[in-house]
Amino acid sequence: MSFALKQYSDNPIYTRLLQTALSRLPLALCIYDADTNLVYANDTYMELWGFEERDLAQELNSQRLTRQLEKVTTESSQALVEVLSGYDDCTRIEFRDGRIFDLFTLKFRLEGKKDFNLRIWRDQSQQAWQLEQVTEQLGMFKTLTNLLPDQLFFKDANQCYMEVNESFLVHHGLEGMDAILGLNDSTLLLPEYWKRSEFEEQEIIRTGKPVVSDLREEVRLNGDRVWSQCTKLPYYDAKGEISGIFGFSVDVTDQRRNEQLIWQQANYDHLTQLPNRRLFAERWHSAWQAHLRDPKAIGLLLINLDGFKIINDSLGFQSGEQLLVSVAERLRRCVRSKDSIARLSGDEFAILATDLKNEDDLRVVVRKVLAQFDEPFIISRQSLTVHASLGVAYAPEDGEDLDTVMMHADQALHEVKRQGGKNWKRFTEELNANVSQQFSLANDLRYAVKNQEFSINFQPIVDMQSNLEWVKVETLIRWHHPRRGWVSPADFIPVAEQTGLIVEIGEWVFHEAIERLAEIQQETGLSLLVSVNVSPRQLKAEGFDPNRWLEHAKKLGVDPSNIVVEITEGMFLDPDEQVLGHLDRFTELDMKISLDDFGTGYASVSFLENFSVDVLKLDRAFVNDAEKTPRRRILAEAIINMAKALELEVVAEGIETEAQSDWLRAAGCEYGQGYFYSKPLTPGKLLEQLRERQGSKG
Ligand code: C2E
Ligand code: MG
Ligand code: MG
Secondary structure: OOOHHHHHOOOHHHHHHHHHHHOOOOOEEEEEOOOOOOEOOHHHHOHHHHOOOHHHHHHOOOOOHHHHHHHHHHHHHHHHHOOOOOOOOOOEOOOOOOOEEEEEEEEEEOOOEEEEEEEEEEEEEEEEEEEHHHHHHHHHHHHHHOOOEEEEEEEOOOOOEEEEOOOHHHOOOOOOOOOOOOOOHHHHOOOOHHHHHHHHHHHHHHHHOEEEEEEEEEEEEEOEEEEEEEEEEEEEEOOOOOOEEEEEEEEEEHHHHHHHHHHHHHHEEEOOOEEEEHHHHHHHHHHHHHHHHHOOOOEEEEEEEEEEEHHHHHOOHHHHHHHHHHHHHHHOOOOOOOOEEEEEOOOOOEEEEEEOHHHHHHHHHHHHHHHHOOEEEEEEEEEEOOEEEEEEEOOOOOOOOHHHHHHHEEEHOOOOOHHOOOOOEHHHHEHHHHHHHHHHHHHHHHHOOOOEEEEEEEEEEEEEEOOEEEEEEEEEEEEEOOOEEEEHHHHHHHHHHHOOOHHHHHHHHHHHHHHHHHHHHHHHHOOEEEEEEOOOHHOOOOOOOHHHHHHHHHHOOHHHEEEEEEEEHHOOOOOOHHHHHHHHHHHOOOOEEEEEEEEOOOHHHHHHOOOOOOEEEHHHHHHHHOOOHHHHHHHHHHHHHHHHHHOEEEEOOOOOOOOHHHHHHHOOOOOEEEOOOOOOOHHHHHHHHHHHHHHHOO
């Protein structure tokens, strides 16, 4: 409906006004009558076709011109023109020269009789060009997004996918866009995961706040697990309202897998797949944090296999590993889901039990662990009985940090080991006192050599088969501590061995023993044999050389055949080439080898076969218990007989009574040592006594 002011509508001026306006319209406009005669054409129309007014004035009614025009336009439409759809009541005509027009046709009837066609040509060239540009840009943009390794997507306000890039399709294993268009995440993910995403997106639509989600795992309908990090932004339409969600997501599954692998390697023991020391420490930390919130006790259990080294050495490394794997499997059965179990090193395992109401809770675990070793293990088709020792400590009672609690559990474990293993012990303050004493001993030992706090004693060894003559002496070290007084070698020798100080101390003992013996030799003319206790650690030390001992002895006029190197069979538990080489060397240099504390250790008999030994020292346990336990005595006699058969000398240790002396002599034992004959003596006292004995004989 158009409008015209009343005073103009009937006025010819109005017609002129309209004509002018129509002529100047930026639209090409023409009117045909029903016979397709051109009735009217405005300026723009004439410019479009390049007509002059006079051409038209002359031939306005000419059929020819009209046909010509029709031909041009029709031919244009047919030959040159592509008719585009999308405009309901108009036809798009594209000319070869690039111009594009939309042609609108309006049929109308005049005064109820005559029909006319109004045609409007609207020049769309500029707009079409712009549209083309935009389409091209969009195309470029789409190509670009498809090249991106990240997944891009656009969802409408109903959280249904409207557009996704190639990466998205690949990542989700989709064939094409149709597989996802108009669908939501329930098509892709398990319910738990799409519901989380749905909630998140509803929040974005509600609040307009973007979401940068954490690294997260999603499980697809086909069960694949993928890790991605997703950023989602609200999408605003032209009216400024949120009409959808735009998101991009980075697939970090591979990276995550690598990270997990590295993490696995850093935190788990590769052999047993149990957590390692590192992860165990983390678990402790979490347990301690939980304890701070809810103060329930934490129990730490250290488990160590008894004699694992022997198994490893005798059955081989692979069997040792098999055993550790089987032990790990059995230990797993002993813990509750909230407890942690770890392999700390070698044959050392640990259990962290949290949330303990009382000590009984952990005792249940302890009993279970010990029970796991009741059944033998089947390793390389062999049935193997293995036992374990357990040390237990509690937090916060025995310590508030892992190091302390671990150290205390370790002290308890050591005590179990010391008492023969196959048992468990809870940490006590008494144990701690022992250990801290050892710590300070280690410290004080460092200064003892320098401060000349050591001295030696000689304990006579008698010939039992003759008139109890003193034929040999054993060198025993003595330490007078400036504050503690006399400290027993049983207490400080193990510490010296652990700290390595035994190397220096051992050298000192040997030199001192030879010097004092040389003096006694000179004074008395007696040629006593002297034995010196030697730790394996000394023979393993770099630079140890038996020749130096020989030179020292020669220099002082002591015959090497008078020197006895006393070793314990522990030496053979871990025999290394160097140690065995030194022992051979001693023999080559004419010194003797004596096996101390014989009968108490592991494979006593078997290594007599393989190693050259001159003397057996029957352990004092045989002498002590022989009266109470007849089996002991039978064993002692058997050992004495065996030694004789092997042409070894036997020295019985720890003889305290005449009765002991008698039955040992009767059993054929050649030599004896013990308080019954003489306590260990200072070199001065020994010299005195020897002189006295010489005097009384003479
Ligand atoms: P061992 O080599 O078996 O020495 C014998 C130990 O038994 C000595 O203890 C000695 O005093 C003690 N003993 C001797 N007769 C009797 C007896 O009738 N009854 C009892 N109950 N004990 C007796 P000691 O001097 O306390 O030495 C203990 C251990 O320390 C020695 O045992 C030896 O293994 C070690 N040791 C001593 N001196 C040295 C040393 O210079 N170097 C090394 N590496 N170890 C040493
Ligand atoms: Mg000895
Ligand atoms: Mg001994």
